[in-house]
Structures are given as C-alpha cells and as structure tokens.
Amino acid sequence: MGKRLLFITLTALIAVSFGSILARLSSASALTISFYRLFLATIFLLIWAPITRTKILIPLKPGELVLLFLSGLALAAHFYFWITSLKWTTVSSSTILVSTHVIFVALGERVINRRSFPLAFLLALVLSFGGVVLIANADFQFSGVALKGDLFALLGGLMAAIYFFSGSVLRARLPILTYGVFVYTVAALLLGTAIFAFMGPGEFLNFPPADWLWFVLLALGPQIMGHTLLNYLLAYVRPAFLTMSVLFEPVGATIWALIIFREVPGVIALLGGALVILGLAIIPRNEAVLVKNRI
Numbered sequence: 445m446g447k448r449l450l451f452i453t454l455t456a457l458i459a460v461s462f463g464s465i466l467a468r469l470s471s472a473s474a475l476t477i478s479f480y481r482l483f484l485a486t487i488f489l490l491i492w493a494p495i496t497r498t499k500i501l502i503p504l505k506p507g508e509l510v511l512l513f514l515s516g517l518a519l520a521a522h523f524y525f526w527i528t529s530l531k532w533t534t535v536s537s538s539t540i541l542v543s544t545h546v547i548f549v550a551l552g553e554r555v556i557n558r559r560s561f562p563l564a565f566l567l568a569l570v571l572s573f574g575g576v577v578l579i580a581n582a583d584f585q586f587s588g589v590a591l592k593g594d595l596f597a598l599l600g601g602l603m604a605a606i607y608f609f610s611g612s613v614l615r616a617r618l619p620i621l622t623y624g625v626f627v628y629t630v631a632a633l634l635l636g637t638a639i640f641a642f643m644g645p646g647e648f649l650n651f652p653p654a655d656w657l658w659f660v661l662l663a664l665g666p667q668i669m670g671h672t673l674l675n676y677l678l679a680y681v682r683p684a685f686l687t688m689s690v691l692f693e694p695v696g697a698t699i700w701a702l703i704i705f706r707e708v709p710g711v712i713a714l715l716g717g718a719l720v721i722l723g724l725a726i727i728p729r730n731e732a733v734l735v736k737n738r739i
Contacts (some may be wrong), residue, residue, distance in 0.1 A: 449680060456673035461696025462721045463666035465704055467527045470658040474531065474645055477662070478523035479635040484663035486628040489621055493691050498621050508618070511610050516630025517608035524635070526600030532593030535701035536713065539694040540576050541597035546687040547573065550604030553683065568726040572691045574721030578712050591723045615678040624672050
C-alpha cells in the first residue's frame, strides 16, 4: 500500500477508535448523540468546502440520489443501533460485534460483485475475525439488557456494511465532500425527525456543558477524521479491505476503555486482540490485488 494511503488509513482507524468512548461519556440518548455527531460534522464540512474552494453541489443521476439516501439511512441506523448498544453492554463487546460488518461486506463483494480474494486475505480475515470471537467470548453476557446490547451491536454491524458497500459505488464518481455532506445530511435529518417525533423538541437542547464538548469531539474526531477519511479511501480501496482494517477499532476502543472506564480485558481478550493485529499485518502485502487505483 502507498505511504499516503497507509497514513490516511492509520489516522482514520485511530480516530474511529475514540467513538465508543466519547459516546459512552455522554449522558444524552443514542438518537441525540448520533444526530449531533452527524449534524455538526456536516456543518464542519460545509465550512471546509469554501476554504479549500471545493464545489459540493454537482449534477447527480437518479440512481446516485437513491444510493445517497440509502447510505444516509444505513448510517443513521448504524449509529442508533451501535450507540444504543454502548448503553447496555461493554465497550469491548459492542465495538467487537459491530465490527462484523467485515463479514457482511466480504459476502456482498463475493455475491453481488462476484469478486474473489487472494488466499492471504482470507487467512487475514480468519485470523482477525477469530480474534474478534475470542474477545467477544471473553466478556459476552447472555442475559437481560446485555444480550439486547449485543443484538443491537450486530444490527449496527449490518447497517455499517450497507453504508460502506453503497459508499464504495458512489465514491467511484462523487468527490469526498459531495458524498460526505449529502450522506451526513440525510442521516442527520432522519435522526432529527425521529427525535422530534418520539422524544420532543426539548431533547435537542437540555444537556450539561460536558455533553456539548463530547458532541463536538465526536464530529471532529471519529466522524471527520474517521468516517470521512474512510469514505475518501473507498475511491481507492476495495470495501472488503477497508472494513477489514476497521477491525482494529475494537482493539483501540478496548485500550481506551481500560484506561478511562477501568474495563479490564482478560487473557482470552488480549489473545484475541493479538490475532486481530496479526491479521491486519498480513493485509498490506496484498494491496496490489485489493487497491483499485493509485494516488
């Protein structure tokens, strides 16, 4: 993989690993956290566009508009399911289970695009997902609220797969700011409508000062530096590779949860983390097969 792509990938992975921590720190509802993360991210992108003299509004085909809406809908659902799961289960379990999007994306590429994978990539997938299973097994709680949180995290993983897969189609033609602003706006509007309909207008404003800080940091870090950079990479890297790389997120999130929340992983969880890292280390050796274009 080229040095520039590798640097962008590492920056995005570090940024997204803080998402679960910042969401857990907020006292707001999952819908509200998701809304402000995307709403503020959209504002920041709209400010950034004139600074960089980037044109956002371009002619769009009907099929592209449909995919943009689908991507925004999937992103809104992903954040709702995943952030809700963080309220019910551990950071480790939640981020691990939401990472199952790598399986859904790989299946989508195989079935829809009929793409094959090199043996080393499949080995990396087995190693990394085996590590994910070990970590999950270490702190799964199959009862009550925790089980509900696990199921919501899995649904979040499915929605993330749809988001990444549709994004890979759109990013082949659309500039990153056009894609980001349209998709984030659709997702924010859907979440805002849900908040207004089910929770009332008061849910938009009644928060302690710390929550506003978490909202801004979520938008700037995990969303702008994380998701937006990942979306940028979709124009150059196959979605299966990209989602495979995002398996690093549970490892990073587990480390931050240990430091901040004192959620201590066991020996099995640590072994699982080592397998994830080992699997990720294999991927760059096969970038010639996985990278679609060069920059």
